[in-house]
Amino acid sequence: MSEYHIELKDIHKSFGPKHVLHGLNLRVKRGHSMVVIGGSGSGKSVMLKSILGLLRPEEGSIYIAGEDVTGMKGSKRDEVLSHFGMLFQGAALFDSLPVWENVAFGLIQGKAMKRKMAREIAIEKLAQVGLGADVAELFPAELSGGMQKR
Known part of the structure; x- marks a missing residue:
């Protein structure tokens, strides 16, 4: 099992000509909390939606508990996401x-x-x-x- 529960490697995400995430790297250890702070349009929500599989990055990989979930679909993806909760x-x-x-x-x-x-x-x-x-x-x-x- 990976040392990191959530790991993003070189994530890129754009919407048309607007580049939102440019090679984002992030590591979060199991049991740790973190805060993401940034201005409007800086990519906070895009990052979270990418982790949850609601958006797919053009480049890079997303790992949950050491498993690459970047292109995961169907019941396997549902199983991984069942461990996440969001409060809006x-x-x-x-x-x-x-x-x-x-x-x-x-x-x-x-x-x-x-x-x-x-x-x-x-x-x-x-x-x-x-x-x-x-x-x-x-x-x-x-x-x-x-x-x-x-």
Whole structure:
């Protein structure tokens, strides 16, 4: 197994004439956290989307746990990506779904889990972040900002 959990080697990505990533190299060890800071249009989101396989670089390689995932497709790619989670600005909750369905969305849509089982797991996860079962039926607009982030 690689020393690095995420590794980008010489990544290049352009959109038409606009070159966004020019030979980007990055290494993140397992269990480590990092912050990516940069101005608008500097390639932060493009880098993240490339790691997640939402965008494909024109050149370079992306490794997750030592495995080249640059051109990976199908169920193999889904398996690798199942270990990733993203939190977008504004908590990115579905305003038309109650909290438990937001938490269980991946289980229901991605893993085709039965709603009853997914709801039970969602309530367990809510408890792990200090939110009671009573929160499960609330809608995102009914939550405080801190509750939404959790």
